Amino acid sequence: MERLGLIAVGTVAHYIPCTNKRTFGCAEEKYFLSLKHKTPVLVFRFEFLPYFFYFRLIVSCLTRTNKEWRVLQDNGLCLYKNVACFAYKLHAVALAVNPSSIQLQVFQPTNISVTKKVALEVRKIITHLLNDLLENYHKKIDMYTVGFQCSKQEVFHEHDDCFVKEEQLLKEGTMLCPKHELNNSHILHESTLLFYWNQDVLAESTDPDALVENRACRNLPEPEMRRYRVQCFEKLTKSGREALQMYFDKVFPPAELFMLLQKNKENLRKQFNTDQCDLLFPVDKSIPTSSAFDVTIMYKLLRNYGPNLPTPTKGWGKTPDPGQKSPTDDVERIRVYRNEVEHKTPATSVMEKEDCRLKWRDLCQAILRLSEGSLEQDIMELIY
Structure with missing residues (x-):
C-alpha cells in the first residue's frame, strides 16, 4: 500500500x-x-x-x-x-x-x-x-x-x-x-x-470608479456622496499606515530599530515631542515596536535615519508626481494623504468625484507597492 x-x-x-x-x-x-x-x-x-x-x-x-x-x-x-x-x-x-x-x-x-x-x-x-x-x-x-x-x-x-x-x-x-x-x-x-489564486490579477478596488458601485451608497445625493468619498478615503489612509509599517519593518528590523534608537537617544529627544518619545523610549523599559508608531514617527525615522535610502524623486517633504514610484516616493504619498485627512478644512471635508478618482488610484497603488500586494483584500473590503 x-x-x-x-x-x-x-x-x-x-x-x-x-x-x-x-x-x-x-x-x-x-x-x-x-x-x-x-x-x-x-x-x-x-x-x-x-x-x-x-x-x-x-x-x-x-x-x-x-x-x-x-x-x-x-x-x-x-x-x-x-x-x-x-x-x-x-x-x-x-x-x-x-x-x-x-x-x-x-x-x-x-x-x-x-x-x-x-x-x-x-x-x-x-x-x-x-x-x-x-x-x-x-x-x-x-x-x-x-x-x-x-x-x-x-x-x-x-x-x-x-x-x-x-x-x-x-x-x-x-x-x-x-x-x-x-x-x-x-x-x-x-x-x-481570481485575485487570490492568480499572481497577475489585482483587486478591483485599485479602480476608484468602484466606489460608486457600492450598493449601500450608489443612490446617495451628490452632497452626501462627496462626504462618503471622504470617509472611504480616510479608511484608505489607515491601510496606507499599515503599508508604511511593512516597509518600515524591512528598513528597521526590530533588533536594529532598538539599537538605532538607543544610539541616537539624545538627538531623538530633541526631534520628537514628549508623547512621541514615550513611544520610542517606553517608561516601562519594554522594547519599542513599530505597531505603536504613527505615520509621523515612521516618516521622520525613515527620512533622517534610514540606512542608504534613496531620496524621493522630488526630494523629501515634496509631493511626488504620479509617474514617480520609488519606495520613498510612496512614503511621501502616504504622508501627504494622511496629512490631508488629519488636517481637514471645510474646503476638504467633501471630495469631488474626479479628485477622489486621482487620489484613490494614486494612494492604492502606493499601498500595493509598499505592501507587495498583501493588502489587496483590505482595500477591497473598503468598498464591497
Missing part, C-alpha cells in the same frame, strides 16, 4: 485514507462557513475521478510537503472520509472530494485577511501533487479543468451548476455568469474570483 501511495507511514501511527469513515459533520462545516476571511473555492473538475485518486492526493499531502504544512487538530486529526483540513503558515486549508471534482479553499481563522502569497503557495503545492499523481494514471483521468464556483462558496459541496472555467474568466475579465443568465443573473469579475 505504501508503494501504491495509499498509506501514510508515520513514526507513531499510520494513516490509510480509504478506511476513514469519519464524517465531516454540521459542527465542523458551520465553523468554516462562519469564518469571514477566505478565498473563493478553487475547483479541479475531472471528466472521471475515482475516489482512490483523492486518497493518494491526501497521502501525498501528508508525506511530500514541507514542515510548515501539517494536519489541523481539534480533539484529534481533522481528517475525514471526504475532507482533509491542514494548517499552513497560520492559515487553514480545506481539501474536499466530490463526485467529479477536488475542491480547495484557504481560510484565515484570525481577524485578518488571507495572505495572497500563502494562497498562491497552496495552489502551487496542490497542483504540483496532482500533476505528479496524474503521470502514473490511466488516460481517462489525465485531464482536469480549473475553475471556480460562481456564487456559492462552499468547499465541502459540489455545485455543478456553478462551475465557471478559469480560462474563460481570465479571457473575459468581467462577464455575465454563463450559468445564471435569467432569474439568478449576476456579474462575474476576475478580480473577485
